Amino acid sequence: MELKRKYEKKIKEWYRNSKNALLVKGARQVGKTHLIRKTLMDEGCDLFEINLIERPDAIAVLEQANTVDDLIIGLSTISEREITKGKTVIFIDEIQRYKDMVTKIKFLVDEGSFRYVLSGSLLGVELTDLDSAPVGYLSTIDMFPLDFEEFLQTANVSVDLVESLKSSFVNRTPVMEAINNKMMELFTRYLIVGGMPEAVSVYAETKNINAVMKIHNDIMALYKMDFTQYENSNKKLLITNVYEIIPAELLKQNRRFIISDIKKGLHFDRNESTFLWLKSAGVAIAAYNVTEPRIPLKLSEKQTLFKLYLSDVGLLTSTYGLNAKNMLLTGNKNLNAGGIYENVVATELISKGFDCYYYNSNRLGELDFVIEYKGKVLPIEVKSGKDYTVHSALTNCLNNKEYEMDEAFVFANCNVSKVGKVVYLPIYMIMFLKNDDISLIVDDITF
Numbered sequence: 001m002e003l004k005r006k007y008e009k010k011i012k013e014w015y016r017n018s019k020n021a022l023l024v025k026g027a028r029q030v031g032k033t034h035l036i037r038k039t040l041m042d043e044g045c046d047l048f049e050i051n052l053i054e055r056p057d058a059i060a061v062l063e064q065a066n067t068v069d070d071l072i073i074g075l076s077t078i079s080e081r082e083i084t085k086g087k088t089v090i091f092i093d094e095i096q097r098y099k100d101m102v103t104k105i106k107f108l109v110d111e112g113s114f115r116y117v118l119s120g121s122l123l124g125v126e127l128t129d130l131d132s133a134p135v136g137y138l139s140t141i142d143m144f145p146l147d148f149e150e151f152l153q154t155a156n157v158s159v160d161l162v163e164s165l166k167s168s169f170v171n172r173t174p175v176m177e178a179i180n181n182k183m184m185e186l187f188t189r190y191l192i193v194g195g196m197p198e199a200v201s202v203y204a205e206t207k208n209i210n211a212v213m214k215i216h217n218d219i220m221a222l223y224k225m226d227f228t229q230y231e232n233s234n235k236k237l238l239i240t241n242v243y244e245i246i247p248a249e250l251l252k253q254n255r256r257f258i259i260s261d262i263k264k265g266l267h268f269d270r271n272e273s274t275f276l277w278l279k280s281a282g283v284a285i286a287a288y289n290v291t292e293p294r295i296p297l298k299l300s301e302k303q304t305l306f307k308l309y310l311s312d313v314g315l316l317t318s319t320y321g322l323n324a325k326n327m328l329l330t331g332n333k334n335l336n337a338g339g340i341y342e343n344v345v346a347t348e349l350i351s352k353g354f355d356c357y358y359y360n361s362n363r364l365g366e367l368d369f370v371i372e373y374k375g376k377v378l379p380i381e382v383k384s385g386k387d388y389t390v391h392s393a394l395t396n397c398l399n400n401k402e403y404e405m406d407e408a409f410v411f412a413n414c415n416v417s418k419v420g421k422v423v424y425l426p427i428y429m430i431m432f433l434k435n436d437d438i439s440l441i442v443d444d445i446t447f
């Protein structure tokens with residue numbers, strides 16, 4: 001099926017209203033190329049597309065082009081597509097193969113004959129100074145796998161139902177039991193399938209979980225190839241080992257990543273770049289410890305203590321195997337699903353523009369997540385079992401007047417309710433927790 005993405009609106013807004021170049025970032029296989037091509041073609045755009053992996057000869061053209069005319073002549077020699085000034089949009093894909101193009105874009109935008117779209121994977125690794133790259137000339141979109149709200153397309157869930165659920169979230173009112181049960185069932189399917197576009201499409205068309213798992217395994221194999229291709233030889237094995245051990249670390253009680261679990265004697269301070277590489281490549285999510293749950297959280301961030309999650313929950317559950325997916329589907333209580341639930345919350349928070357943190361105190365206990373929400377610190381607990389009303393750390397922090405916490409969210413297998421400052425929410429309602437400053441608008445998506 002043809003999947004609609006929230007990012008379509010952002011790309012359309014850029015095409016209609018901006019003179020800047022556009023850079024679309026994201027991990028491999030999140031659907032960047034297809035979405036750019038489809039959205040611009042739907043807009044009636046005259047699109048010239050070149051892929052630097054498929055056409056490495058184009059790299060020399062980009063390197064040697066000192067003027068726009070040089071660029072057009074060079075591109076014309078490697079493609080029969082006509083390029084028309086004032087009309088054509090030039091789309092350069094896999095831009096990480098010539099990262100200097102990002103800084104070169106300033107003079108091309110200034111010249112004004114064409115508009116430009118750049119896209120690629122591993123840009124967080126390759127373009128470490130991206131935030132200082134040509135300000136005022138380059139707009140960026142960070143793209144992630146489909147979130148749960150987007151996944152609902154596979155079940156033809158109506159906009160009206162989503163709006164009704166959102167109203168329950170906002171007003172803290174229970175959802176009709178039959179609807180709540182159905183949404184929990186759909187969320188469980190999302191845990192199994194995840195949000196990688198190819199996996200979602202195959203699931204929607206076939207409902208074949210084995211086929212979905214094959215796609216997941218192929219994606220993870222591709223990621224591991226990147227580890228060896230883009231990093232120096234003495235770190236290749238360590239990066240792979242760190243990535244492969246994340247699912248096991250999430251099965252632990254506190255889920256904090258311990259580097260010595262890989263090999264005795266390893267120290268974080270000597271291998272910090274390994275973890276930063278995985279995070280920057282978009283294949284892992286880091287939630288850092290904060291020593292005080294106060295705004296700004298960044299001020300008390302402790303980067304030597306962290307949790308690591310995979311960038312897509314479907315990839316995670318595939319590492320646990322088909323039996324684990326079956327246990328999720330059947331609600332088998334023997335499955336330790338806590339790490340899976342935390343992982344999906346982390347992916348939803350990141351895709352909504354939040355920075356992920358957690359808090360741990362010997363005296364007060366540990367909070368699964370803390371985020372900055374509506375000008376306050378919001379503590380979040382994630383529960384996969386029936387004892388979701390038991391949360392001593394959350395209660396301790398709420399009772400600490402120094403932290404000035406107005407409320408807390410507990411996401412669990414439950415319906416909506418509120419007891420004191422604690423709001424209990426069904427886990428699928430994580431889709432409504434959005435960063436008001438930068439969240440994407442989804443009004444034009446119809447299921």
